[in-house]
Amino acid sequence: MEDVSLPTIFINACLINNFVLSMFLGICPFLGVSGKRETAVRMGLAVIFVMMVSSICAYGINAVLDHPSVNAPYLKLICYIAVIASAVQLVEMFIKKTSPALFKALGIYLPLITTNCAILGLALFQTSKGYNFLQCLVYAVGGGAGFTLALVIMSGLREELELADVPDVVKGTALTLMLAGILSLAFMGFAGLGG
Amino acid sequence: MAETPQTPSDLSTFLRGLWRENPVFVMTLGMCPTLAVTNTVLNCLAMGLAATFVLICSSALVSLLRNFIPKQVRIATYIVIIATFVTVVDYAIQAISLELYASLGAFIQLIVVNCIILGRAEAFASRNGVWKSALDAAGMGLGFTFALFCLGVVRELLGSGSLMGIPVLGSRFEPWSILILPPGGFFVLGMWLLIFSVIRQRARARET
Numbered sequence: 001m002e003d004v005s006l007p008t009i010f011i012n013a014c015l016i017n018n019f020v021l022s023m024f025l026g027i028c029p030f031l032g033v034s035g036k037r038e039t040a041v042r043m044g045l046a047v048i049f050v051m052m053v054s055s056i057c058a059y060g061i062n063a064v065l066d067h068p069s070v071n072a073p074y075l076k077l078i079c080y081i082a083v084i085a086s087a088v089q090l091v092e093m094f095i096k097k098t099s100p101a102l103f104k105a106l107g108i109y110l111p112l113i114t115t116n117c118a119i120l121g122l123a124l125f126q127t128s129k130g131y132n133f134l135q136c137l138v139y140a141v142g143g144g145a146g147f148t149l150a151l152v153i154m155s156g157l158r159e160e161l162e163l164a165d166v167p168d169v170v171k172g173t174a175l176t177l178m179l180a181g182i183l184s185l186a187f188m189g190f191a192g193l194g195g
Numbered sequence: 196m197a198e199t200p201q202t203p204s205d206l207s208t209f210l211r212g213l214w215r216e217n218p219v220f221v222m223t224l225g226m227c228p229t230l231a232v233t234n235t236v237l238n239c240l241a242m243g244l245a246a247t248f249v250l251i252c253s254s255a256l257v258s259l260l261r262n263f264i265p266k267q268v269r270i271a272t273y274i275v276i277i278a279t280f281v282t283v284v285d286y287a288i289q290a291i292s293l294e295l296y297a298s299l300g301a302f303i304q305l306i307v308v309n310c311i312i313l314g315r316a317e318a319f320a321s322r323n324g325v326w327k328s329a330l331d332a333a334g335m336g337l338g339f340t341f342a343l344f345c346l347g348v349v350r351e352l353l354g355s356g357s358l359m360g361i362p363v364l365g366s367r368f369e370p371w372s373i374l375i376l377p378p379g380g381f382f383v384l385g386m387w388l389l390i391f392s393v394i395r396q397r398a399r400a401r402e403t
Contacts (some may be wrong), residue, residue, distance in 0.1 A: 022377045024231035028310060031226065074286070078278040081307055085271055101373050117308040122300040149257065169396055173223050174388040181381030 007137045009131075013142030016191055019118045020150040021184040026118030030042055030151060031176055040155035044148025048141060050088055050113050051122055055140035057083045058123035059133055067070045088114045153183060205330055212334030218311045219342035220391045225311040228302050229333035229343060230380035236359050239347035240297055243340025245288065245303060247333065249280045250312050254320040261321050273316045274307070281306045310338060342387075349383050350374045 019025045026047075033043045061079045065072050092110050096103045103110075113119065122143050126136045157179055166175060218224045228246070232238045253276050257264075264272050285303050289296045296303070306312070315335055320328040350358060354374035356364035373379050 024227050024377065024380065025305075027230060028224075036243060064259060065351070074282055077273060077282050077304055077307060081274050081278050082271070085274060101254075117305050120308050121301060124304055128301070142222055150229040150368070169392050172392070174385050174392060177381050177385035177388065181378045184378040184381055194213065 004131075004135060006135065009135055009138050010142040010145075014137050014146035014149065015187070018146045018150055018187050018190075019121065019143050021180070021187045023121070026116045026147055029112065029116055030147075030154065030180070031173065034151055034158055034176075035152040037152060037155045037159060040151040041148070044144070046091075046110055047116065047118070047147050048144030049115060050084075050091060051119055051140040051144040051147075052137065053087045053091065054084045054119050055121060055126060055136050056082075056133075057087060058126065059136050062127055076127070076190050080120060084119055084123070085114050087135040118143065118164055150183070150187075154180065157183070205327070208327055209330045209334040212331065212336070212338040214337075214338070217338045217342060218314075218335055219339060220388060223388075224314055225309045225339060226384075228305065228309060229346065230384060231375075232299055232302050233343055233350055233380060233383075234354065234375040235298075235348040235351050236282060236347040237295070238298055239343035240340065241288070242286065242299060242302065243336070243343045245284045246309060246312070246339055247308055247336025249277060249284055249306055250315060250332040250336040250339075251329055252280045253277045253312060254315055254328040255325050257316045257320040258323060258325045258328035264321075267320065269318070270313075273313060277312055277316070278307050311335060345387055346380070346383050349386075350379055354379060 013019070017023055020027065020030050029047075034040055055095055058080055061076065061083060065079065088111060092103075095110070113170060122140060126139055129139075131139055154176075158176065161175070161179070170178075186190060212218065216222060219226070219229050225246075226240055232242045251271070256276050257273055261271075281304060284306070288299070288303060315328075315332055319331050323331070349360070351359075352364070353371045355372075356362055356368045356370045373378075374383065
């Protein structure tokens with residue numbers, strides 16, 4: 001069995017199996033929001049927060065649905081997605097109430113998190129790995145941190161790229177994907193860490 | 196191309212998703228499964244067909260219910276509908292082939308958050324009749340399958356020297372194993388997008 005100590009889980013989720021660059025989760029915001037470094041950081045922080053909330057919720061759902069008296073594992077997927085959608089909505093309302101400035105800064109990115117497959121992926125993976133509560137939480141923070149890391153590195157690269165002189169044809173998504181490939185190649189170097 | 200402002204025929208509704216508005220190559224939607232499961236051709240086909248099934252069923256149901264769904268909760272309703280069909284597919288694949296299920300992993304369940312499906316429900320099925328919506332969904336789904344197939348062929352052929360698990364390039368071929376690893380997905384998709392944008396630019400240049 002793999003090592004399940006908390007630091008290992010964190011490093012595993014953040015670097016070795018980076019959600020974006022080696023598991024291909026959350027590619028849409030990765031390509032869409034990585035234009036500017038500032039928005040990338042904010043998006044990353046929002047994702048970490050939602051990941052923590054939905055990880056806790058998913059843990060609760062598992063506990064209820066796997067309970068012998070309920071025993072309805074086929075409802076898991078529907079429950080996860082419903083809970084994530086409402087968690088995002090709640091977070092949105094909460095932030096709006098307590099800190100209008102932050103709400104304004106996050107803007108459209110907050111509701112978009114619902115369709116970020118990294119969040120649902122996290123709920124599914126933590127279930128299949130059978131983590132306990134604390135491990136789930138660390139896994140969520142690690143995954144979110146990895147997402148933020150990838151997003152920030154990418155936005156830094158793209159800001160530099162704006163100044164470069166590239167042929168017209170490759171501008172846009174094609175170039176971004178090539179860049180992501182090279183970045184993903186670099187992240188493969190972490191594979192030796194811990195395993 | 197010059198657009199004629201008439202109601203599109205059934206055939207053009209169907210064909211639009213395959214080529215002119217191909218979800219992956221033109222609209223760059225649904226990138227996550229596109230990159231993640233395309234390391235073998237078999238995976239691509241399974242993923243493409245599963246997504247097509249969910250797309251057709253959910254589009255048809257959304258279109259049937261479009262007059263009953265209140266506007267405020269429509270997104271949530273669509274997601275629940277989609278999640279129901281994804282659960283059906285999930286259990287079906289598990290019953291048909293456990294091996295395939297293991298190699299696709301969580302990506303079957305992640306069809307729920309595939310933006311293509313929600314996008315079609317919101318942009319097309321909620322405004323059109325059942326037959327049109329199903330046709331549109333079938334076109335989009337096949338377009339998605341076609342795109343996955345394009346990636347899968349390149350990655351499997353060069354990455355492991357085989358097609359559908361059958362070795363075709365002979366034993367002297369040295370596989371480019373990078374292509375079946377994660378970075379390969381990004382590179383191959385980048386190449387295809389590049390090729391498509393070159394084709395489009397040529398077509399535009401010829402017109403003027």
